[in-house]
Amino acid sequence: xxxxxxxxxxxxxxxxxxxxxxxxxxxxxxxxxxxxxxxxxxxxxxxxxxxxxxxxxxxxxxxxxxxxxxxxxxxxxxxxxxxxxxxxxxxxxxxxxxxxxxxxxxxxxxxxxxxxxxxxxxxxxxxxxxxxxxxxxxxxxxxxxxxxxxxxxxxxxxxxxxxxxxxxxxxxxxxxxxxxxxxxxxxxxxxxxxxxxxxxxxxxxxxxxxxxxxxxxxxxxxxxxxxxxxxxxxxxxxxxxxxxxxxxxxxxxxxxxxxxxxxxxxxxxxxxxxxxxxxxxxxxxxxxxxxxxxxxxxxxxxxxxxxxxxxxxxxxxxxxxxxxxxxxxxxxxxxxxxxxxxxxxxxxxxxxxxxxxxxxxxxxxxxxxxxxxxxxxxxxxxxxxxxxxxxxxx
Amino acid sequence: xxxxxxxxxxxxxxxxxxxxxxxxxxxxxxxxxxxxxxxxxxxxxxxxxxxxxxxxxxxxxxxxxxxxxxxxxxxxxxxxxxxxxxxxxxxxxxxxxxxxxxxxxxxxxxxxxxxxxxxxxxxxxxxxxxxxxxxxxxxxxxxxxxxxxxxxxxxxxxxxxxxxxxxxxxxxxxxxxxxxxxxxxxxxxxxxxxxxxxxxxxxxxxxxxxxxxxxxxxxxxxxxxxxxxxxxxxxxxxxxxxxxxxxxxxxxxxxxxxxxxxxxxxxxxxxxxxxxxxxxxxxxxxxxxxxxxxxxxxxxxxxxxxxxxxxxxxxxxxxxxxxxxxxxxxxxxxxxxxxxxxxxxxxxxxxxxxxxxxxxxxxxxxxxxxxxxxxxxxxxxxxxxxxxxxxxxx
Numbered sequence: 001x002x003x004x005x006x007x008x009x010x011x012x013x014x015x016x017x018x019x020x021x022x023x024x025x026x027x028x029x030x031x032x033x034x035x036x037x038x039x040x041x042x043x044x045x046x047x048x049x050x051x052x053x054x055x056x057x058x059x060x061x062x063x064x065x066x067x068x069x070x071x072x073x074x075x076x077x078x079x080x081x082x083x084x085x086x087x088x089x090x091x092x093x094x095x096x097x098x099x100x101x102x103x104x105x106x107x108x109x110x111x112x113x114x115x116x117x118x119x120x121x122x123x124x125x126x127x128x129x130x131x132x133x134x135x136x137x138x139x140x141x142x143x144x145x146x147x148x149x150x151x152x153x154x155x156x157x158x159x160x161x162x163x164x165x166x167x168x169x170x171x172x173x174x175x176x177x178x179x180x181x182x183x184x185x186x187x188x189x190x191x192x193x194x195x196x197x198x199x200x201x202x203x204x205x206x207x208x209x210x211x212x213x214x215x216x217x218x219x220x221x222x223x224x225x226x227x228x229x230x231x232x233x234x235x236x237x238x239x240x241x242x243x244x245x246x247x248x249x250x251x252x253x254x255x256x257x258x259x260x261x262x263x264x265x266x267x268x269x270x271x272x273x274x275x276x277x278x279x280x281x282x283x284x285x286x287x288x289x290x291x292x293x294x295x296x297x298x299x300x301x302x303x304x305x306x307x308x309x310x311x312x313x314x315x316x317x318x319x320x321x322x323x324x325x326x327x328x329x330x331x332x333x334x335x336x337x338x339x340x341x342x343x344x345x346x347x348x349x350x351x352x353x354x355x356x357x358x359x360x361x362x363x364x365x366x367x368x369x370x371x372x373x374x375x376x377x378x379x380x381x382x383x384x385x386x387x388x389x390x391x392x393x394x
Numbered sequence: 395x396x397x398x399x400x401x402x403x404x405x406x407x408x409x410x411x412x413x414x415x416x417x418x419x420x421x422x423x424x425x426x427x428x429x430x431x432x433x434x435x436x437x438x439x440x441x442x443x444x445x446x447x448x449x450x451x452x453x454x455x456x457x458x459x460x461x462x463x464x465x466x467x468x469x470x471x472x473x474x475x476x477x478x479x480x481x482x483x484x485x486x487x488x489x490x491x492x493x494x495x496x497x498x499x500x501x502x503x504x505x506x507x508x509x510x511x512x513x514x515x516x517x518x519x520x521x522x523x524x525x526x527x528x529x530x531x532x533x534x535x536x537x538x539x540x541x542x543x544x545x546x547x548x549x550x551x552x553x554x555x556x557x558x559x560x561x562x563x564x565x566x567x568x569x570x571x572x573x574x575x576x577x578x579x580x581x582x583x584x585x586x587x588x589x590x591x592x593x594x595x596x597x598x599x600x601x602x603x604x605x606x607x608x609x610x611x612x613x614x615x616x617x618x619x620x621x622x623x624x625x626x627x628x629x630x631x632x633x634x635x636x637x638x639x640x641x642x643x644x645x646x647x648x649x650x651x652x653x654x655x656x657x658x659x660x661x662x663x664x665x666x667x668x669x670x671x672x673x674x675x676x677x678x679x680x681x682x683x684x685x686x687x688x689x690x691x692x693x694x695x696x697x698x699x700x701x702x703x704x705x706x707x708x709x710x711x712x713x714x715x716x717x718x719x720x721x722x723x724x725x726x727x728x729x730x731x732x733x734x735x736x737x738x739x740x741x742x743x744x745x746x747x748x749x750x751x752x753x754x755x756x757x758x759x760x761x762x763x764x765x766x767x768x769x770x771x772x773x774x775x776x777x778x779x780x781x782x783x784x785x786x787x788x
Binding site for chain 2: 063071105244269282
């Protein structure tokens, strides 16, 4: 009799967004005239920029001709795109060999698949609150998961201390869900810890394009020593609105080794065995994002979201509620007023203002008493939501 | 110190296509005037059909408008495509619930990722010769891999007998690399074996569109009892020339269970945790393939390749060389003349006719003394290659 992977039993189902949707639906049924504003949405809403559109239209037409048709591409991505991504890193002052860049269908896939090349005996350290994929994928893989507490006291940016024990460390900066951003000195502490203890950092830079201050790092490879201890995951989902187009990339430096095995070679072997590359059409669209025109256009979209984030942080400043995020992140994370727990505040906000957000407890125990709003809505809805909160709680 | 997955050390590097390319390059350097014909190519060459092109052009334009933009889609695929695939299965007489169909970026990904939801203690039975992904992905996962011999005696279609022991069985029909196709009675033997022994069949139907006789099964779900023991993988790569566009699908029946866990639910959990769905653009292209126009157009491409296969099998009939495949498959698999081993015949064919094929030994020990030619070239090159073999060896 064949066996299933029974570790899936240890996964806790996340009913967060299901519950949010159900509560919203029930409220709408009871109050058919209510004008509900969704500020819980974690997905972009601005359309694909013209540079990417035009490149993808050209690629589709090419594929429909005998001369332009392309079949299987390199599993690790076409050189034209790996070069373009290396050029983008160069603009951050980071030098990468294109052979260190692996193009994929998204950071979620890479994040989920990276444990494939790691042993299952590693002690895995994950922040709480957290993007649930870090935790679940390691449970599926049979690794021991430990949490580090991200709290108001540490600004939701935990750092290593003398008690920290970890073989693999997940960091996400700018963070999902808190929007907190590590500065260079803080990130250097993690890099030094990893190099001192032989630990591996998996650095999720999916929100790097929202960093708005050159003093803050967008890539862990801006930190000395990171090439010896870190893998970086990034994505065009938030940078260029590719959540529905699907393109990400992962950087695995040549220096990274364990058990005498090169992680770059292991990842290449994993990807060339279990993956067949990203659509040529998508890769041409991604290449166009990294052209001067493409970058200008996607930065206009990010500026649009950033203006929404400012609307939200201005509101929180006026209310005097503690928050993090919003400045270098599409997420604003604030402390619920009146010591409310986050699900009670969710209900109160929905009832009193018809604004829907996301309760922090849904992202982990340390998220209790906090609440997330996102900047991915329209200017009009974001301003209306901010006005409602100001009227209700000032 | 973090650990790598040291099971990667047990993988043997496949130098098959690297060696083929090197030998071809060396010959070309020594014989700069030689007109080499590549009949080793395993990738399609006909362009994307107009129905898929037009649907993808529309989708790209939609994504670039505020009204038409779509962000994250369902990880398991859009309903419009799952319905279209269910409709395709209905045309084969197979009834599927769309919730049993999971859209992916290709059968190679699904094939590589399916061991994620299985226990690592399963005894895995794989045909030899074989598509190397079945073997490598199970080695990475730590499962015990056994081989079953596909030989000239069993027509390269091994069947279970009283000595067969297996928890997970890989079958590929029409087969890569041999082109052999199981008939209904043969497939029923495997289904009965699996149901009697609690084994799981992973059925790779990637070449089903080449089956040219309604008496032969295109899907394992045409066989009674298969819903209790089989997962089917399929792809638009060979059906619609999507090798560079990337779209496949996997069918996991609701009935499949192990350790009290539903495999359909496990796969949904795996995909929603480690995958973020296929590009909306690609899914619209795939949907168009299953329309009457789309099916007509892709079948014209398959007829083109089939004519090439007939050119090759006519040549082998004239030479009197034993072969399988070609009738219901893009691959023709023949016995090397004069008891030659397959690499020696490769060298002889290249030297004497300047035709490049693939030595069977590269696909496994049982492939020794056999040779693969493909039908994916042009009519002109295929006829020229066949003429050269006839002149040289008749």
